[in-house]
Amino acid sequence: MLDHDDAPTPDVLAALPIFPLPNVVFFPGMILPLNVFEERYIELVDHVLDGGQHIGVPLLVRPEDASRNRPPFERVFGLGRLVAHHRLSDGRRLIQLKGLGRVREIQELVPSHRFREVRVEVLPEPPTFDGDQFDQMLAQVERMAMAFHDEERDLIDSVLRIDDRRVSIYALTALLPNIEVLQAVEASRGEAIGCRSCPMLDFQQSCLEAGSLGERVALLTRRTALWLRTLDGDGLLSADTAH
Numbered sequence: 001m002l003d004h005d006d007a008p009t010p011d012v013l014a015a016l017p018i019f020p021l022p023n024v025v026f027f028p029g030m031i032l033p034l035n036v037f038e039e040r041y042i043e044l045v046d047h048v049l050d051g052g053q054h055i056g057v058p059l060l061v062r063p064e065d066a067s068r069n070r071p072p073f074e075r076v077f078g079l080g081r082l083v084a085h086h087r088l089s090d091g092r093r094l095i096q097l098k099g100l101g102r103v104r105e106i107q108e109l110v111p112s113h114r115f116r117e118v119r120v121e122v123l124p125e126p127p128t129f130d131g132d133q134f135d136q137m138l139a140q141v142e143r144m145a146m147a148f149h150d151e152e153r154d155l156i157d158s159v160l161r162i163d164d165r166r167v168s169i170y171a172l173t174a175l176l177p178n179i180e181v182l183q184a185v186e187a188s189r190g191e192a193i194g195c196r197s198c199p200m201l202d203f204q205q206s207c208l209e210a211g212s213l214g215e216r217v218a219l220l221t222r223r224t225a226l227w228l229r230t231l232d233g234d235g236l237l238s239a240d241t242a243h
Helices: 008-016 039-049 131-147 149-158 165-186 198-209 215-232
Strands: 014-020 032-034 053-057 074-086 093-108 116-123
Touching: 008 014, 008 116, 014 039, 032 039, 039 053, 039 074, 039 093, 053 093, 074 116, 074 198, 093 198, 131 149, 131 165, 131 215, 165 198, 165 215, 198 215
Parallel strands: 014 053
Antiparallel strands: 014 116, 032 093, 053 074, 074 093, 093 116
């Protein structure tokens, strides 16, 4: 957990309700809004409102399986706490989850509800890492941001001002690939958006699974270096920012 005070109880870890999604990697520190309309997930929301208010959000391995009853999902995923809930007149629920940390599935439980439950273990979030490596990545991000629109630069600046570098790295991992896709569309490079085959989601899942903060920074550093080369090749970097 990012904050030890947010650590779930053993009972929660022994039977964690999950809400698998086809196009979202749920990071610690992230606020995830959801429109809940399927009956099994409405039942899930009612269940967590009466209990520990914790929900796991794994990424589906194959998005086309989303309508199946028990599709496979990635074993490492984000653990969230329900922080907002609104019941609509048509029965739907508008909820928000706050990402608390990462967990790994140990075993899926025998069904006792329409939604799925798994036994999980918490993965550590150590605060220490190589500051020089982070500074290298930061310099690349700042150079890359010069090619973006004002709104995108403002988003990146706000992320870089986050005091907890663990959270800022997760936020960059969530934000930058989405900006990359938007830039690709504007440049008519035709990359797919929001699909499980999209490299964006594969990259984000790899960062989520990284065994250490240093490994996560290294992945982001390599990816930003690739983005810089692409932007330079497209003529979107000025001479001052390309080197």
